[in-house]
Amino acid sequence: MSYAYLFKYIIIGDTGVGKSCLLLQFTDKRFQPVHDLTIGVEFGARMITIDGKQIKLQIWDTAGQEAFRSITRSYYRGAAGALLVYDITRRDTFNHLTTWLEDARQHSNSNMVIMLIGNKSDLESRREVKKEEGEAFAREHGLIFMETSAKTAANVEEAFINTAKEIYEKIQEGVFDINNEANGIKIGPQHSPTNTSLPLSGSGSSQGGGCC
C-alpha cells in the first residue's frame, strides 16, 4: 500500500507491562489471554491516516528485561516515536521510568516523540500508580501521557495515533529533517524510488505511491 510517510516507533518499558499486547491490540485489534514473552525484538506495522495522509507505522517491540538493555539501546536509532510503557498495577515499573527515559534520550534522536503509557487501566482494583502520578511525571519530562488497556482496547488506538500526530506536526513545523533517515521518518516510495534518502521536493505533502 502506498504511504506518504513511514514512522518508526519503538515500544519500551519493563518486562510484563504489556508492550506486546498493546502492539497486538493496535495492529490486529485483539487481545491474547495466553501471553507470550518477547526475546530480542518483534515487529508490527499498520497504516493510519493523519490530515488526509497515509502514514505507515513500523513498530519495534522490544524485550523488557534489563539484561537486554544494551541491545535495546541499538534499536532507538532511527525511531521517530517511542511508547514508554509502565503497568499501573506494579509500582516498580513506574519507578523504573527515569532509567528508561535516560536511556531513550541518550540513544535516540533528540526530536523523538515520547508517549508515556500507563497500561492495564482495566485492572482498577489492583491499581498501584495513580493516574495523577503518571500525568505529573509526563508533565515534568515533557511527554505525552495516556492510560490504556490493551485488554479492553481503551485508548490504544489514540496512544499510537496521537504520537503520530505529534510527529506529523513536528514535520510541518520543520523540526524534523525528513532527509535524514536517522530521524525515523521515511517519505513514501513514490518520492523515493530507490528507498534511500532523497532531495526534499516541496512540502512532501502529496500522497505516496507505489507499493511498500
Next chain:
Amino acid sequence: MLADAVNAGVDFGCNKNEPKQNGCDVSKVDIQSSCKVPKTKNGIVFPINELVNPTIDAVLNQVPLIYDPITKQLLLQSEFDELRLNSERNGCTKNLVLIDDHPKEKEFIHERKLDENGTQIVSNNDNLDVNNKDVVEKTQIDVDAPQNETSSNVFDDSDIESSPLPFLSSVYKPKKSSLSATFASASYSLSSSLHNVLNRLKKKNGINNETFATSTTALILENRPPHLPAKSIDEEVKHKHEYEEMVKEAKRKEAKDAKTLRKITNKRKKEEDRVIELIKVWQKDLLPNWSQVKNTKKVHDIWWVGIPPSIREKVWKLAIGNDLNLTHELYEICVSRSREKVWTFLTSEGESVADVIKLDVSRTFPHLGLFQENGPYHETLSQLLGAYVCYRPDISYVQGMSFLAGMLLLNMEVSDAFICLANLLNNQILMSFYRVDPTFMNAYYSTYQVFFRENLPLLYKHFADQQLTPDLYLMDWVYSLFSRSLPLDVSTHVWDLILRDGEEFIFRVALGILDMYKDILIKFDFINLAQYLTKLPDEIDSQSLFTSVAAIKMVVGNEKLTFNQVLSSFINSKV
C-alpha cells in the same frame, strides 16, 4: 426416543405390483393404546416403586429393551411387539402409515386438492393438529415433485427377507434412504415443503408423534401417487438404470475410501515399525558403546531422523554431558538456598529476579498449559530457574532460559534438567548470548552472514538491501534454541541435532528456515521480513525443514573453512 421410533409415521405407499387406482390403504396405529407400559404425558412410566431401594441399574434392568441395529436405537420390547402385530394385521407392511390417534386421517388425505398448476391446496381442516401438519407437508412433497416422482414405495422383497429384522427394516430403513435419496436424485426443487421435511428430519429426535413420508430406496424408483398417471415402461427402465448407476457410484466411493484408509493404516504401521526398529538399534548397538560410536557415520545417520521419544532423555543427557560435574545433591542445595535468597534478589537496576521468573514461567510454552499458574509444572519450573540463579548469581535469570529449562523438563526429571541446563548454558554460544557479550554475539552474527552469503547469495543481497540485520531474528532463535519459534515436535527434532552437531547446527537451521521460505522472503520489504522471521508460520513440518537444512553447506570458500574456523577468525580479530 422410544416413542419417537414408533410414532414416526411411515407411509410406504403402494406395493409396486398393486394396481395404482386402488391407492394406498391408509392404516392407523394407535400408540397410546398399543403400549402396555403405562404412559404419562411426558413419557413412559416404569413401576420403579415396586423395587426396594431402587437404583438406576436396577430400574434399567427391569426395562425390556431391544436394540435395533438399523436405527441404532433402543426400543421397548412391548412397543416393538405391538408394532409388529399391528403391521401384520394390516397385511401389508409396506402400506403402513403410523398416524397419531387421528380419526380424520383418511378423509384428510382425500381432501387434498390440486389447483390447475398442480400445486396442492389443502382444505382448511379444523381438525389439523401438529401431527396433521406433518401429513400436509408429506403430501405437499408428493405434489411439488415433478411428474415422475411418486409417494409410493418400491420395496425389494429380497431386501426384507435378508434383513434380520424384516419388519424393522421396512419401517426404519426407508427413513434414512428417503433423505439421502432426496439429495441423490435431486429431482425435487428445494421447495419450502422439502425444507420443512428436511428440517424436521434433523429435529426428529426431539419431537414426538411425528408423521412423515419415507421410502426404502431412491425416490427415483418410486411409483407415482394413485391420482397421477403411472410411469411409462421406458421411464421406469431409465430410472432403474439411473438408480443402479447411483448404487455403483456409491460402492466405488466406498471401495476407494477403504483403500485410502488401508494406505494410511499401513503407513502408520510402517512408521511404528521403523521407530521400534530404531529404538532397538539405539538401545542394543549405540547406547552401550556411546563413547566409541557417538561420532561414527552410522550413529550420525540414525540421529538425523530424530531420536525416538522413549530414549530421547538418555541420549540428551549423554550428549549434553556433565563437564561441570554437578550432582543431584547440588540441585537440592540450590533449591533450598533459592527459597531464602532468590526471591529477594534484585538486579543492579532494581529489577526483582523473582518477579521476572514468576512472569516468565507463565509465559513459557503458553499453549501447552503446563507451566502456567495452576499447571502441573509451574512450581517445578520456577524452582529449577531459582536453583540456577543460586548456582550462577553472576548470570542470574535471563529471559529465554525458561524455554530451555522448560524444554528439558518436558523430557527429563527436574534434577537432571538442572544439570543439563547448567551444562548447556556453559556452552560458548549460550554463555556469550546470555551474558549479552557483544564481541561474541557479533562474531556469531558475522560468521552466520558468511554462511548465509555462501548458501543463499540472492537472499543475502536482498536482506542487505532491506537493511535487515541478522540479530533482529537470530536472537530469539539462539536464546531459546528455536523452542519459542518452531512447533514443539520440530524444535525437539532440532534440539536432537544441535546436541549432535553443536552450535553450528543452530545457524544451519536458521539458514534452512530462510531456504525453506526463500521464494516468499525475496519479495518482502524490511518490515514484512522482520515480522515474518520473528513470527514464523505455525504449520512448519519437520520433514520439509530438514530437507532444507540438509541442503545447507557448512563449509565456505575454496579453503573449505568450517564454521568454527570462520568463527575463530572473527573472535580473534575482535578480541
